[in-house]
Amino acid sequence: MKFTWFQSKLTFVIIPGANGSVVRLKLSRAALCCAASFMLLLLGTTCILAIRSLHSTVSVSLKSVEMKGRTAQLEQDIHRKNAAIERLQNDIYALSKQASEVRSQMERMKRLEQDLHKLAPGSVERRKADGQSASTAVSAGAGGMGGEAFPVTEGQTHELAAATGARYTALHAEMKELTSRLGQTKLRLQEKQERRQRTPDIWPTLSKVVTSPYGYRKDPFTKKLSFHRGIDIAGKLGDPVYAVASGIVHSVAYDKLHGHNVIIEHDKGLRTWYMHLNSTQVSQGDKVDKGQAIGQLGTTGRSTGPHLHYEVLLSGKSTDPAPYMPSDNRKKERNK
Ligand SMILES: [Zn+2]
Incomplete structure (x- = not known):
């Protein structure tokens, strides 16, 4: 019964105009169903492709917005890090200056130790003062300054940090040694003072007759x-x-x-x-x-x-x- 329904034909009459001849098309129901199915499939495929294209376009737009946001964030991070590096460079420079000042103070302490050593000569041998003498150091504020400004490179920053660290390490060792020597000098002075107190070396009277x-x-x-x-x-x-x-x-x-x-x-x-x-x-x-x-x-x-x-x-x-x-x-x- 159904097969018969598919085999039955439908006649389409096409009338082009008043003078044209009539065209008759006889199509089976099966052919018509196939054609309709094909058209539906084509329409569905087109819709899917359109939706996917639209989705891609929206995704690209969203990604573009996201990338812009991330780029702005990265630029902020770079700016912040650059500021932090600049602060670190300034800190290292300040530490370097402080190391120079500590060195000057150390030289003054060494001269003081030499003076004390003359008052209480002992077995401790004086070492020759190394490095720049404090008397030759010039403070940064004295006189004029100028010249072209060259930005400090990362390598130079590392060099300055390493040199400053080395100076502090050396100063720490010198301070330790100096503290020990000053302690010994103090003991010798105390012994000398006590010995002198115990040794008669004054007149017992106001008169010297x-x-x-x-x-x-x-x-x-x-x-x-x-x-x-x-x-x-x-x-x-x-x-x-x-x-x-x-x-x-x-x-x-x-x-x-x-x-x-x-x-x-x-x-x-x-x-x-x-x-x-x-x-x-x-x-x-x-x-x-x-x-x-x-x-x-x-x-x-x-x-x-x-x-x-x-x-x-x-x-x-x-x-x-x-x-x-x-x-x-x-x-x-x-x-x-
Ligand atoms: Zn007498």
């Missing part, structure tokens, strides 16, 4: 030759008598021969003995400093008048006090 030196003399009482174990210094009654070095008061005593007298124990078996004092103002076991008043000048004991008999004992034996007394102004020595 020596009435009887150390050595052989005619005894003032018997007029016979005798050995004078100390030095007699004339002075006014009540004048202060000073400890010639720091130490411990070994004894404070009185007897008819020495009068009021004080013995002070110093360093390395050294003692000083002060006789004929009018009065004493220290006690046995007291710690005394150099220049500290220990009593008043007097004429107690075997004495012809106000004076101080001053003795220096080395390992218990009297020795000439003269080497322990400066020949220049006493007051000046005391204030040192």
Whole structure:
């Protein structure tokens, strides 16, 4: 039944005009269906292609917009990074300048160390100062500046950063060494100061009038030759008598021969003995400093008048006090 329907034909009459001859077309239903199907297929394909073309066009437009956005973003990033690089370059330059200033300070410290070294010479050998002397360095602000400006390349930035890093490393090592040397110099100065404090090197009186030196003399009482174990210094009654070095008061005593007298124990078996004092103002076991008043000048004991008999004992034996007394102004020595 159906097959018969497909086989049946349809007649199309085409009338071109009043005078034309009539054209009759006989087409089977099957042919017509095929033609209709083909037309539908062609239409569908055309629609699909049009849609895909439209989609591509829209995609390209969207991508173009996206690319523009990304390009703008990248340009912003590059600008930001360039600004950061410029800041880093400026920081490196500032660090480089600071390294130069630290170097100058280091040179000044070395000169100071040399001065200290002269005050306390020791075993530490001075190294020759290397690099540029601070005295020859010129500050950036002094005088005029000019010339063509060349942009700094990446390579130059790396070189400057590496050179600055190396300078800081070298400065760190030098600072460490200098700190150590200054510490040793400080110790030597302290030792020297303490040694000096323990060593008699000042006059025990205000007066410097020596009435009887150390050595052989005619005894003032018997007029016979005798050995004078100390030095007699004339002075006014009540004048202060000073400890010639720091130490411990070994004894404070009185007897008819020495009068009021004080013995002070110093360093390395050294003692000083002060006789004929009018009065004493220290006690046995007291710690005394150099220049500290220990009593008043007097004429107690075997004495012809106000004076101080001053003795220096080395390992218990009297020795000439003269080497322990400066020949220049006493007051000046005391204030040192
Ligand atoms: Zn004497």
